[in-house]
Amino acid sequence: xNLKLSAILLGAAALSAVAVSAQDPASVxxxxxxxxxxxxxxxxxxxxxxxxxxxxDFSTALADIRECDLRARGLYDxxxxxxxxxxxxxxxxxxxxxGIAGPMAAGLVAAIAAxxxxxxxxxxxxxxxxxxxxxxxxxxxKTLFEQFNxxxxxxxxxxxxRQRMLAQQALVASGPRPKTAPLGL
Amino acid sequence: xxxxxxxxxxxxxxxxxxSAASQSSNAGLGFGYERxxxxxxxxxxxxxxxxxxxxxxxANIEFVKAATADESERWQALRLEAxxxxxxxxxxxxxxxxxxxxxxxxxxxxxxxxxRRNRDAVLxxxxxxxxxxxxxxxxxxxxxxxxxxxxxSFPADAGVITALRIQxxxxxxxxxxxxxxxxxxxxxxxxxxxxxxxxxxxxxAYDDRLANSEIVAAVFTPVPAVPNWGHYIVNxxxxxxxxxxxxxxxxxxx
Numbered sequence: 001x002n003l004k005l006s007a008i009l010l011g012a013a014a015l016s017a018v019a020v021s022a023q024d025p026a027s028v029x030x031x032x033x034x035x036x037x038x039x040x041x042x043x044x045x046x047x048x049x050x051x052x053x054x055x056x057d058f059s060t061a062l063a064d065i066r067e068c069d070l071r072a073r074g075l076y077d078x079x080x081x082x083x084x085x086x087x088x089x090x091x092x093x094x095x096x097x098x099g100i101a102g103p104m105a106a107g108l109v110a111a112i113a114a115x116x117x118x119x120x121x122x123x124x125x126x127x128x129x130x131x132x133x134x135x136x137x138x139x140x141x142k143t144l145f146e147q148f149n150x151x152x153x154x155x156x157x158x159x160x161x162r163q164r165m166l167a168q169q170a171l172v173a174s175g176p177r178p179k180t181a182p183l184g185l
Numbered sequence: 186x187x188x189x190x191x192x193x194x195x196x197x198x199x200x201x202x203x204s205a206a207s208q209s210s211n212a213g214l215g216f217g218y219e220r221x222x223x224x225x226x227x228x229x230x231x232x233x234x235x236x237x238x239x240x241x242x243x244a245n246i247e248f249v250k251a252a253t254a255d256e257s258e259r260w261q262a263l264r265l266e267a268x269x270x271x272x273x274x275x276x277x278x279x280x281x282x283x284x285x286x287x288x289x290x291x292x293x294x295x296x297x298x299x300x301r302r303n304r305d306a307v308l309x310x311x312x313x314x315x316x317x318x319x320x321x322x323x324x325x326x327x328x329x330x331x332x333x334x335x336x337x338s339f340p341a342d343a344g345v346i347t348a349l350r351i352q353x354x355x356x357x358x359x360x361x362x363x364x365x366x367x368x369x370x371x372x373x374x375x376x377x378x379x380x381x382x383x384x385x386x387x388x389x390a391y392d393d394r395l396a397n398s399e400i401v402a403a404v405f406t407p408v409p410a411v412p413n414w415g416h417y418i419v420n421x422x423x424x425x426x427x428x429x430x431x432x433x434x435x436x437x438x439x
Contacts, residue, residue, distance in 0.1 A: 046374050071333065074416035121329070124377050125419045131360060132334055132421065132434040184358025185378050 025058040028167045030175070031148040035141040037180075045139035045183055047123060048149075051173045052182075053135045062170035068129035069166055072122045072152075115153045122152035127185065135173060136182035148172075213263055214256050216290050220298040221310040229398045234315040234341035236292070237348040237400065239390040240307050243296050245324040246351060247331075249411065250290040251317040251338070260286035288414040291321060306389040315343040319408050320383060322417055323351060328376045333413045335421030335436045337383055337428075339403035346395060348386040349403040353379050354423060362423060382423045409436040 033050060035041065041048075053061065070076040127137060148168040150157055221227055221235070229235065238246055252260070264283045271281045292313055300310035319338040322331040341347040355363045356378045366375045385402040407429035413419060424430040429438050 046371075046377070068419075071413060071419045074413045076333075076413060120373065121416075121418045124328075127377065128421075129334065129419050129434070132431070134433040185356060185360050 023059075023062060023167055025167075025171055025174075028058075028164075028171045030171055031168045032144055033138075033140060033172055033178070035144055037139070041139065041141045044142060048140045048142050048145035049127075049137045049183065050140050050145075050169065051130045051135040051137055052175070052178050053133075053173060054177065056135075056174045058170055058174045061173040062167060064130065064133050064135070065166050065170050065173065066163075068126050068133070069162070071129050072125035118152040131185045136178075137184065138178045138180055138182060214259050214286070214289055216250070216256065216314065218292045218311050218313040220295070221300055221312055222298075223394060226394050226397050227310075229344070229346075230312065231344040232315075233312045234343050235346040235398070236294075236309075236311050236313055236318065236341055237300075237346045237386070237390060237395075238294060238309040239348065239350040239386045240309070241305075241352045242325060243299065243302065243307050245296050245322070245329075246294040246309060247320075247322040247324070247415075248292045248313075248318040249287045249321045250292065250314065251319070252286040252290060253316065256290065257286050260289065284414065285412065288412070291414075292318070296324075300394075301392055306387075308390060308392065310346070310395075313341060315341060317341070319411060320349075320351065320381075320422065321411055322415060323353065323381050324417070325353070327373060328379075329415070329417045330379075330381060330420035331411065331413055331415060331417035332381055332422050333411050333417070333419045334434060335429075335431065336408040336411050337405040337422055337425070338408050339405050341403075342401075344399075346398050346400045347403050348390050348400050349405075350382075350384045350386050350390070352382050352384075354382045355379050380420060380423045383425070407436055407438050 051065070056064075067076060131137070148165045150162055150165055236248065240246065264281075267283065268278045268281050272278050292311060294309040294311055298309060298311075299307050301308040317338050317340050320332050320336045322329065324330070339347065339349070353376075355366050355375060357363050357367065358378070360380075362380070362382070366372075367378055370378075383405065386400075390400065405425065405428060407425075421431070427439055429436050431437065
């Protein structure tokens with residue numbers, strides 16, 4: 001990696017993402033999670049879901065979700081952060097394809113496949129990280145999911161918006177027990 | 186884009202841009218490593234260490250070397266240079282982010298950089314500076330995982346080949362390892378439910394070309410976390426009996 005590229009400025013957005021501040025759950029809008037389950041929604045539970053854990057308070061859930069969000073963004077641990085707080089700021093030479101086709105070709109393919117891959121990779125990271133933390137996962141409709149979750153490709157979102165959504169996810173994660181069956185990892 | 190289309194595009198890219206690197210180095214830190222490729226008995230440098238990875242499928246496999254005092258000092262000097270340059274351009278020093286030195290000490294065994302490949306096993310053999318290495322990432326087609334939430338380190342001493350086995354293991358919905366890929370789910374979903382298993386090498390790690398050197402099994406030490414420098418998908422190494430287990434996301438040494 002080019003050393004000059006390493007000396008990248010940390011934006012205010014990244015700093016605010018790293019900061020974990022106390023938040024009153026009463027100030028968070030509770031998202032709608034009840035919907036009519038259909039064959040179509042069931043088929044999409046690998047993409048659209050929420051987390052929940054019994055006997056977890058809001059602040060714990062918020063800390064857990066923020067940590068997993070930062071891990072998925074490659075920003076976890078402020079002391080070790082590198083790169084701008086862009087989603088998928090990946091050096092193409094780090095990818096699997098670069099191993100078989102070289103960084104230039106990897107960059108070409110990554111440019112085409114990046115949005116899909118980035119969204120999937122974020123989902124995978126969140127699912128694994130929250131599973132490791134003991135949370136169950138429950139299916140959600142796409143419409144409801146998008147009300148309080150963001151995708152890796154939504155780079156225009158402000159950090160404030162991201163944090164607002166994470167707080168809503170924490171409210172659900174620490175809220176009443178879901179009426180549906182957990183999906184597991 | 187469908188995976189098959191992506192693969193075709195990747196294959197085309199392969200034809201137009203073949204550049205499988207066999208050697209890599211970081212000039213700033215003087216850190217380098219080299220793939221071993223030989224049809225005859227390998228000649229080993231007694232001052233260098235050698236990593237031999239046995240695995241069940243081709244992949245980019247990465248390790249991170251622990252920094253020596255000298256490497257840390259050089260990295261700090263480079264940081265000061267970067268800060269000086271940035272402040273000269275009107276940027277506040279504290280706004281210059283600088284990664285940990287270990288982010289620059291990554292060894293990547295390239296997917297096609299294998300020493301031997303057959304139906305049962307793939308071997309990767311690399312010459313590396315002696316030191317302590319932490320398993321970092323396993324990148325195969327369709328998934329790029331880092332052992333960011335639990336890994337192991339091991340010493341690689343000069344003059345010997347340090348060997349280990351790495352393989353991807355499928356998990357059920359409770360996170361328990363499975364032999365077969367989960368049924369009734371897509372290939373990607375199957376990969377989503379997988380973890381990385383590290384173990385001592387098996388007989389498959391033996392190769393006649395290595396007869397001139399001593400092969401030792403890596404001696405592992407648990408590592409609770411590794412930063413996600415590569416923006417990979419977070420994952421962790423499966424627990425190892427007698428060494429460590431997990432209590433939720435916390436690695437517990439045994």
